[in-house]
Amino acid sequence: EAGVAQSPRYKIIEKRQSVAFWCNPISGHATLYWYQQILGQGPKLLIQFQNNGVVDDSQLPKDRFSAERLKGVDSTLKIQPAKLEDSAVYLCASSLGHVLAVGAQYFGPGTRLTVL
């Protein structure tokens, strides 16, 4: 079974530029998550989709970050314009999506973003 795919693996941009990340979850997984992980810390949830609807985006900086999951499969996360503090690893995860509890989440390898 193929895992969660993410691209690109690495991205270096200058501040105020824009960047986009792509994620393809495990086939059949209804729930998709985007996390931001600062070096050495635990992942912080940015946005959670259930199929193509947003379940939680309370920690997404909406003035510069946006995400979409068209057709309930692939997803893209965009930052525009980027700031120095956006330097982090952006992780995508997917899960089957349980009604009453969180099941196992399967993570992609992440995209390491460096903003200069």
Place this chain on the structure above:
Amino acid sequence: TQLLEQSPQFLSIQEGENLTVYCNSSSVFSSLQWYRQEPGEGPVLLVTVVTGGEVKKLKRLTFQFGDARKDSSLHITAAQPGDTGLYLCAGDDTDKLIFGTGTRLQVFP
């Protein structure tokens, strides 16, 4: 905002030693997961504990969920270099995970 504090933050030990990592919160979670993350990779689920007081063993790893479901511990017996990584606990907050601050473990041969 619920917080999960892990201790220690860093741990550097020799092969063969035992260690314990703690995950503490003031909030109650319906379940708690432990993940290990290696450099350049995403976290990988190790175990899920659901019942207060539950103990689960995975080879040399022993996981315990506190009776009040606010804390958890991970004990590794006879650590090996392959155990090196970032260990993360994550609490189930109804429909999302709250990740802990992480414990970075380095096991030297």
